[in-house]
Amino acid sequence: MDYKNLVLEAIRAKEGAYAPYSNFKVGAAVLTEDDKVFCGCNIENASFGATNCAERTAIFKAVSEGHTKIKAIALIGSDKEYTYPCGICRQVMSEFGSKDLTVIIVKNEEEYIVKTLEEILPGTFTKEDLDKNKEI
Ligand SMILES: O=c1ccn([C@H]2C[C@H](O)[C@@H](CO)O2)c(=O)[nH]1
Numbered sequence: 001m002d003y004k005n006l007v008l009e010a011i012r013a014k015e016g017a018y019a020p021y022s023n024f025k026v027g028a029a030v031l032t033e034d035d036k037v038f039c040g041c042n043i044e045n046a047s048f049g050a051t052n053c054a055e056r057t058a059i060f061k062a063v064s065e066g067h068t069k070i071k072a073i074a075l076i077g078s079d080k081e082y083t084y085p086c087g088i089c090r091q092v093m094s095e096f097g098s099k100d101l102t103v104i105i106v107k108n109e110e111e112y113i114v115k116t117l118e119e120i121l122p123g124t125f126t127k128e129d130l131d132k133n134k135e136i
């Protein structure tokens with residue numbers, strides 16, 4: 001699969017970041033199972049805990065439009081170092097992607113690392129854990 005388009009979309013989405021508190025801008029782009037692309041940026045808040053990461057913005061946009069299965073996500077924070085997704089975003093990825101979900105960690109147009117969700121979130125807690133615990 002060619003990730004170039006998703007990489008470029010994530011870089012473009014970073015421009016929309018609202019990050020007046022951290023000045024750390026992040027962009028993300030999600031590819032859904034039916035080959036649609038949804039982009040997102042981080043959106044901060046004066047009440048810091050209300051901040052939404054770029055990855056979740058992109059995923060929530062896809063889900064809110066009815067696209068609940070994702071097969072790849074690209075993200076870019078710093079263009080000097082690779083920025084990995086935070087723990088909350090990894091957990092949200094696990095809700096809508098399989099363990100084989102492709103996570104593309106972008107530094108720039110030419111430099112990016114391709115991982116699976118399983119590699120960056122081993123031992124994932126999922127709805128199967130809830131089902132297993134249900135009494136019949
Ligand atoms: O993977 C990440 C890591 C951080 N952030 C945002 C949250 C906050 O706005 C800023 C600093 O943590 O970066 C993301 O959007 N995605």
Ligand SMILES: [Zn+2]
Pocket residue numbers: 053054055056085086087088089090
């Ligand atoms: Zn996050």
